[in-house]
Amino acid sequence: MLEVADRPASTDxxxxxxxxxxxxxxKPSMNAVNNWVPHDLVMRDSWFPLAHxxxxxxxxxxxxxxxxxxxIWREDGKAVASEFxxxxxxxxxxxxxxxxxxxxxxxxxxxxxxGWFGRPEAADxxxxxxxxxxPPKGGLPKHMTATIRFDCSAPxxxxxxxxxxxxxxxxxxxxxxxxxxxxxxEVFYDSETITMVRTLVNKSVAPIMxxxxxxxxxxxxxxxxIRIYLRSHCAIAYGRFSPGDDVPxxxxxxxxxxxxxxxxxxxxxxxxxxxxxxxxxxAGYKVSRQDSSMTNPQSPRYMDxxxxxxxxxxxxxAGQRYRLLMMELANRQDAGDFDYRDNVGTDCSxxxxxxxxxxxx
Amino acid sequence: MASPWWKVARSEEVxxxxxxxxxxxxxxxxxxxxxxxxxxxxxxxxxxxxAPLSRGCIRDNGWIQCGYHGWxxxxxxxxxxxxPNMKDEQKFPPVYKAAAYAVAESGGFVSVNLDQKTSAPAxxxxxxxxxxxxxxxxxSQGEWIDALFDDPGLVLxxxxxxxxxxxxxxxxxxxxxLVMERFCQWGKLHYPSYAxxxxxxxxxxxxxxxxxxxxxxxxxxSFRTLLTAQLAPVxxxxxxxxxRWRAKLGDELKGRHALALxxxxxxxxxxxxxxxxxxxxxxxxxxxxxQLRDKLLSAPAVSGPSVSEPSVPAPTISAAA
Numbered sequence: 225m226l227e228v229a230d231r232p233a234s235t236d237x238x239x240x241x242x243x244x245x246x247x248x249x250x251k252p253s254m255n256a257v258n259n260w261v262p263h264d265l266v267m268r269d270s271w272f273p274l275a276h277x278x279x280x281x282x283x284x285x286x287x288x289x290x291x292x293x294x295x296i297w298r299e300d301g302k303a304v305a306s307e308f309x310x311x312x313x314x315x316x317x318x319x320x321x322x323x324x325x326x327x328x329x330x331x332x333x334x335x336x337x338x339g340w341f342g343r344p345e346a347a348d349x350x351x352x353x354x355x356x357x358x359p360p361k362g363g364l365p366k367h368m369t370a371t372i373r374f375d376c377s378a379p380x381x382x383x384x385x386x387x388x389x390x391x392x393x394x395x396x397x398x399x400x401x402x403x404x405x406x407x408x409x410e411v412f413y414d415s416e417t418i419t420m421v422r423t424l425v426n427k428s429v430a431p432i433m434x435x436x437x438x439x440x441x442x443x444x445x446x447x448x449x450i451r452i453y454l455r456s457h458c459a460i461a462y463g464r465f466s467p468g469d470d471v472p473x474x475x476x477x478x479x480x481x482x483x484x485x486x487x488x489x490x491x492x493x494x495x496x497x498x499x500x501x502x503x504x505x506x507a508g509y510k511v512s513r514q515d516s517s518m519t520n521p522q523s524p525r526y527m528d529x530x531x532x533x534x535x536x537x538x539x540x541x542a543g544q545r546y547r548l549l550m551m552e553l554a555n556r557q558d559a560g561d562f563d564y565r566d567n568v569g570t571d572c573s574x575x576x577x578x579x580x581x582x583x584x585x
Numbered sequence: 586m587a588s589p590w591w592k593v594a595r596s597e598e599v600x601x602x603x604x605x606x607x608x609x610x611x612x613x614x615x616x617x618x619x620x621x622x623x624x625x626x627x628x629x630x631x632x633x634x635x636a637p638l639s640r641g642c643i644r645d646n647g648w649i650q651c652g653y654h655g656w657x658x659x660x661x662x663x664x665x666x667x668x669p670n671m672k673d674e675q676k677f678p679p680v681y682k683a684a685a686y687a688v689a690e691s692g693g694f695v696s697v698n699l700d701q702k703t704s705a706p707a708x709x710x711x712x713x714x715x716x717x718x719x720x721x722x723x724x725s726q727g728e729w730i731d732a733l734f735d736d737p738g739l740v741l742x743x744x745x746x747x748x749x750x751x752x753x754x755x756x757x758x759x760x761x762x763l764v765m766e767r768f769c770q771w772g773k774l775h776y777p778s779y780a781x782x783x784x785x786x787x788x789x790x791x792x793x794x795x796x797x798x799x800x801x802x803x804x805x806x807s808f809r810t811l812l813t814a815q816l817a818p819v820x821x822x823x824x825x826x827x828x829r830w831r832a833k834l835g836d837e838l839k840g841r842h843a844l845a846l847x848x849x850x851x852x853x854x855x856x857x858x859x860x861x862x863x864x865x866x867x868x869x870x871x872x873x874x875x876q877l878r879d880k881l882l883s884a885p886a887v888s889g890p891s892v893s894e895p896s897v898p899a900p901t902i903s904a905a906a
Contacts, residue, residue: 275782276782279782279783283806284806285782285783286753286783286784286787286806288752288753288754291752291753291754291755291757292754293753293754309808311807311808312808370780371780371781371782372779372780373750373751373778373779373780373781374779375750375779375867480751480752480753481751481752481754481755482755483752483755483869483870483872484750484751484752484869486751509779509780512779513779516779520867521867523867523869524867524868524869524872527872527873
């Protein structure tokens with residue numbers, strides 16, 4: 225069940241405190257977000273998007289989840305994933321995450337190949353995140369897909385994403401600056417997801433829309449949604465621009481290692497104009513570099529507990545909640561509880577405000 | 586905990602023609618070969634007037650002779666054997682000796698143990714790595730290893746290989762070694778690594794926690810080994826590091842870039858590290874490297890395979906590491 229984040233972030237101004245061990249209780253308090261060590265979070269029993277379907281053929285491609293090797297190839301057209309390369313002379317033990325043959329559970333959906341990291345017997349297609357703007361059987365053109373890497377841990381990359389105020393500064397040349405008549409942020413969450421809705425009235429028009437969508441008005445109303453599936457580190461970034469286009473982006477942050485993130489991005493711009501449809505997905509290359517310029521030096525600073533607390537503004541509510549939810553989930557997994565208490569596969573069209581008429585499959 | 590064996594020279598550097606001066610931290614050591622061709626190591630300090638023995642010469646009988654007053658020492662025991670001005674009195678008390686260190690030779694490296702009571706292990710491997718070199722780097726050994734972990738391209742030059750910031754597996758413990766695998770690209774003309782879906786090669790490093798000896802393996806995406814190198818970084822005096830290395834190419838090289846490795850100079854340890862690039866290199870893999878090293882070193886006994894040719898006993902650790 226979704227809950228609404230109805231209380232403000234801690235306004236504690238004493239941002240120095242004695243270092244303490246991360247809370248081990250299953251329901252840490254909001255203050256626990258200052259003990260955020262994303263480098264130590266390892267999520268299990270989850271589907272991770274590993275490759276675009278067009279990237280996998282007969283020859284194995286290499287992927288990793290938390291440094292565990294995934295070699296993926298097709299046998300009789302069907303994707304398989306193994307922890308051993310077919311040509312490898314096996315000298316290491318099989319991990320507990322694969323079956324007797326060293327194979328991971330794998331499935332193909334939304335034009336992506338998903339690998340299950342966790343107990344193989346718990347793999348269930350029902351735990352696949354809902355992405356209602358992507359055709360279930362894939363088929364979007366390649367120019368709407370890309371592989372992009374972030375030089376930081378996956379949770380830091382997702383915290384960056386759910387904090388959209390950074391975009392007005394770091395990505396102002398792509399998505400526009402901070403000027404608007406009003407800005408409202410709402411946060412909804414359950415044990416497996418967090419959704420942030422940011423509504424802006426009369427925001428300065430995104431330069432990329434000005435140049436490639438032909439928006440002539442000086443301002444536009446914007447509704448931006450970020451929805452994160454905590455376990456799989458997958459996110460939806462859905463922007464509705466008026467005037468302008470609907471731009472839903474699948475933004476997974478697969479933790480290849482605990483300090484580097486891989487994004488098998490899919491942006492469904494099918495409904496946008498021809499120029500924008502081709503250009504907008506390419507903006508990811510630029511935006512990701514801008515993000516990495518900040519998150520890369522951030523990442524080692526979140527590898528250890530520190531007595532220095534982070535400062536927060538009221539716009540960080542979603543980010544703080546994200547930290548807390550991730551810590552709760554990690555604590556629960558540490559205690560041996562891997563159950564899904566909320567269903568990530570339920571259609572989230574209403575939650576993200578998807579204009580379904582634009583995305584019929 | 587036992588004192589570690591330091592690979593302080595390549596076999597061909599130690600001769601019976603001229604003494605070789607090396608150091609392990611601030612400890613100077615002189616190496617040479619005696620009349621039987623056995624590598625010997627003494628403290629590089631004549632007990633008479635503290636002159637470096639490495640400034641002297643090797644006599645036909647295999648003793649090392651100080652260049653200052655001509656005192657000669659036996660390499661096996663360090664005992665004084667001869668004083669030129671005392672031809673009539675050539676029997677000296679046992680305290681008349683230089684500090685002798687245990688020496689081991691295997692796999693094309695000469696190793697020294699600073700613990701004088703340590704007995705040398707039997708050689709266990711032939712030298713099969715035809716390429717080799719010695720590089721002196723203006724970095725401490727710890728910083729050099731950290732740079733190797735965070736950006737191997739700063740300290741190694743492998744023809745046509747561009748290391749990326751992306752790891753197939755992050756630094757971890759495996760059989761008592763610190764192991765990681767990094768994605769690499771070929772050549773200079775390619776998409777930026779952050780926008781690349783598949784990488785053709787990886788660089789695997791296996792590092793001993795005590796000595797920093799590292800085995801480097803370059804492997805392609807079909808699991809073919811293209812190159813194997815052994816690196817022996819030893820902390821030397823004045824904060825510099827001496828890196829001895831050996832390398833060999835894989836048996837099966839396929840593709841233009843892999844075949845180019847056959848050309849001369851396909852592997853080297855850089856003698857100059859780009860300090861400006863190093864200063865801004867974000868600590869990533871190395872961040873937990875020291876913690877991991879400390880954990881391994883404090884373990885009661887580290888067993889398992891040694892990196893490179895096993896010229897030294899199974900890694901056991903010294904506080905001097």
